[in-house]
Amino acid sequence: MSEKPLKRFRFMGLLEGGSLLILLFLAMPLKYFFGMPEAVSVVGSIHGFLFVSYCLMIAYMTFIVRWPYIYSVIAVIVAFIPFGNILFDRKLEKLETV
Template sequence: MSGQAVQRFRIAGLVEGGSLLFLLFIAMPLKYFAGLPEVVTVVGSIHGFLFITYLFVIAYTTIKIRWSMLWVLGAFIVAFIPFGNIWLDQRVKKTFV
C-alpha cells in the first residue's frame, strides 16, 4: 500500500510541477509579449487547483508512509521552485521505490 501512495505522490508532483512550468514559461510570456492575459487566468486557475490537490496528496502520503516533517517540508517547498518537483521525484524514487 505504501508503494501506491508514493506513486500517487510522484505523479501529483510531476503534474503540479509541469503546470508551474507551463504557467511560468508559456502562459506568462503569452500574457506580456502576445497580449493574451486570459491565458494566465485559465492556466493559473488550473495550476491553483493542482497545487491544492498536491497538498492533499502530500498529507495522504505522509499518513500512509509516515513521512518525517523534513520530507513534508521539502515537498511543500519544491512546489514553488521551477523544476523542483523533478528533482524531488528523483530523490523519492531513489529513497522509496
Template structure:
C-alpha cells in the same frame, strides 16, 4: 504507479510541477508579450487546483506512510521552485519507504 501512496504523490507532483512550468514559460510570456491575459487566467486556475490537490496528497502520504517533517517541508518547498518537483521525484525514487 497508482498502487502506492508514493506513486500517487509522484504523479500529482509531476502534474503540479508541469503546470508551474507552463504557467511561467508559456502563459506569462503570452500575457506580457502577446497581450493575452486569458492564458494566465486559464493556466493559473488549473495550476491552483493542482497545487491544492498536491497539498492534499502530501497530507495523505504523510498519514499513510508516516513521512517525517523534513519530507513534508521538502515536498512543499519544491512546489515553489521551477523544476523542483522533478528533482524531488529523483530523490523519491532512490529512497524506500517500506
C-alpha cells in the same frame, strides 16, 4: 512504506510541477509579450487546482502514510521552485527502489 501512495504522490508532484512550468514559461509570456491574459487565467486556474491537490497529497503522505516530516517540508518548498518537483521526484524514485 507502501509503493502505491508514493507512486501517486510522485505523479501528483510531476503534474503540479509541470503546471507551474507551463504557467511561468508559456502562459506568462503569452500574457505580457502577446497581450493574451486569458492564457494566465486558464493555466493559472488549472495550476491552482493541482497545487491544492498536491498540498492535500502532502498531508495524506504525512499523516496517513507516515513518511518523515522532512519530506513534507521539502515537498512544500519545491512546489514554489521551477523544476523543484522534478529534482525531488528523483530523490523519491531512489526511495521507491529501496
